[in-house]
Amino acid sequence: ILHVPDDLTPEEQQELENIRRRKQELLEDIQRLKDEIAEVTSEIENLGSTEERKNMQRNKQVAMGRKKFNMDPKKGIQFLIENDLLKNTSDDIAQFLYKGEGLNKTAIGDYLGERDEFNIQVLHAFVELHEFTDLNLVQALRQFLWSFRLPGEAQKIDRMMEAFAQRYCQCNPGVFQSTDTCYILSFAIIMLNTSLHNPNVKDKPTVERFISMNRGINDGGDLPEDLLRNLYESIKNEPFKIPEDDGNDLTHTFFNPDREGWLLKLASLMLIVCSTGGRVKTWKRRWFILTDNCLYYFEYTTDKEPRGIIPLENLSIKEVEDKKPNCFELFIPDNKDQVIKACKTEADGRVVEGNHTFYRISAPTAEEKEEWMNSIKAAISRDPFYEMLAARKKKVSSMKRH
Numbered sequence: 001i002l003h004v005p006d007d008l009t010p011e012e013q014q015e016l017e018n019i020r021r022r023k024q025e026l027l028e029d030i031q032r033l034k035d036e037i038a039e040v041t042s043e044i045e046n047l048g049s050t051e052e053r054k055n056m057q058r059n060k061q062v063a064m065g066r067k068k069f070n071m072d073p074k075k076g077i078q079f080l081i082e083n084d085l086l087k088n089t090s091d092d093i094a095q096f097l098y099k100g101e102g103l104n105k106t107a108i109g110d111y112l113g114e115r116d117e118f119n120i121q122v123l124h125a126f127v128e129l130h131e132f133t134d135l136n137l138v139q140a141l142r143q144f145l146w147s148f149r150l151p152g153e154a155q156k157i158d159r160m161m162e163a164f165a166q167r168y169c170q171c172n173p174g175v176f177q178s179t180d181t182c183y184i185l186s187f188a189i190i191m192l193n194t195s196l197h198n199p200n201v202k203d204k205p206t207v208e209r210f211i212s213m214n215r216g217i218n219d220g221g222d223l224p225e226d227l228l229r230n231l232y233e234s235i236k237n238e239p240f241k242i243p244e245d246d247g248n249d250l251t252h253t254f255f256n257p258d259r260e261g262w263l264l265k266l267a268s269l270m271l272i273v274c275s276t277g278g279r280v281k282t283w284k285r286r287w288f289i290l291t292d293n294c295l296y297y298f299e300y301t302t303d304k305e306p307r308g309i310i311p312l313e314n315l316s317i318k319e320v321e322d323k324k325p326n327c328f329e330l331f332i333p334d335n336k337d338q339v340i341k342a343c344k345t346e347a348d349g350r351v352v353e354g355n356h357t358f359y360r361i362s363a364p365t366a367e368e369k370e371e372w373m374n375s376i377k378a379a380i381s382r383d384p385f386y387e388m389l390a391a392r393k394k395k396v397s398s399m400k401r402h
Contacts, residue, residue, distance in 0.1 A: 062080070064079070065079045069104075070104040071107075073108075074111070076107075090124075094122050094125035094129060097148075098126055105148045105149040106149045108149070109149045109160075110156070113155075113156025113159060115156075123163050126147075127167045128167065130147070136231065138189060138231050138234040140164075141164075145240055145242070146243055148243070157388065161187065162183060165182035165186060180217075180219075180395070181223070183392060184214075184393060184396070187388065188214055193239055196235060196236055200340075202338075210232045211225055211229070211232075258378075259289075261288060262285060263288045263297075263363055264284065264286075264363075265284055266282070266360040283324060286308075287300065288361075294309055294310065295310040295376070296310075297310075309343050309344075311342065312380045314332065315332060316333040317380065318331070326362055326366050328360075328369060329359065329360050329361070330376070331359075332358075339355060340358070341354075
């Protein structure tokens with residue numbers, strides 16, 4: 001506290017009073033500045049946290065939209081549009097699918113293959129995002145088939161490969177006489193990839209056979225042999241990489257199966273030879289799940305991983321008589337000795353190819369046998385490539401005649 005002398009003159013007292021007043025004004029100004037600084041700081045902090053909250057909320061909604069898309073593509077797209085995370089235009093949706101962050105490539109393929117007019121527009125916008133200029137057909141197919149997973153339905157595949165052929169010919173004018181030529185050769189390459197690299201295909205096609213099967217597809221003329229040889233060698237040296245079902249897991253795969261239940265399965269066709277010379281069939285009880293055109297079987301219902309997977313593509317099913325009641329068999333029609341494409345997990349955890357030429361299964365009751373057989377028949381898919389390729393070749397030759 002400042003001690004003020006008693007003997008100040010009136011002028012000195014006035015000066016002292018002025019100093020006190022200015023000091024008080026300065027203190028008030030300092031406090032005002034402090035208050036303003038605190039207010040601005042608070043506003044900046046609130047602004048930052050609001051933006052952060054908005055971004056966090058947006059990211060959560062995008063993640064939710066991706067999950068919805070992976071479970072139901074149309075509903076996922078609708079959710080993203082309704083929440084202003086995606087514009088309702090074919091170009092914007094195509095960009096979203098092309099980037100593919102966190103998206104299941106099977107779901108992308110299903111959405112792009114739909115026959116709705118809008119989905120077809122998205123498909124063409126999606127294909128336009130691919131740059132095929134100066135790529136040979138195998139290189140272009142590698143790029144295209146890695147951006148999604150081809151669906152199983154023939155009509156969907158047809159629309160997608162038609163769009164691919166148009167885009168390839170647009171990027172590489174003069175390579176083929178028509179988009180039909182590109183379309184047919186693309187399927188021939190996909191089929192060649194399967195024939196050369198599927199271990200179940202014993203009769204591997206030679207380059208001469210590949211050249212022969214593609215004669216006359218270039219509007220009635222032949223494609224250059226060098227071109228076909230180069231495409232053949234490219235596939236022979238490196239198979240197509242098929243994208244995994246990323247963005248999905250076993251929990252979702254088995255979440256809503258077509259059918260599930262306990263069945264008896266013949267354990268192995270490599271029958272045990274007894275000392276008496278007889279053969280023993282061993283049956284094992286397994287929990288079967290039918291979903292996504294595959295039969296999965298588990299040792300226990302609580303198992304997280306299946307003991308075996310049997311893809312149903314190109315298989316047939318029939319009733320059979322056995323000592324076990326209510327039996328049916330899965331088999332490859334017209335080729336009794338061919339091993340079925342399947343896999344199983346050994347006791348040590350190794351995944352190995354199955355060695356069954358057929359699978360014999362016994363149901364608990366006659367009614368359940370019928371239900372299982374009907375469900376499996378509905379799930380069995382046929383490889384559409386051969387039929388589609390034959391149809392397109394027929395169309396080309398018909399147009400040539402007319």
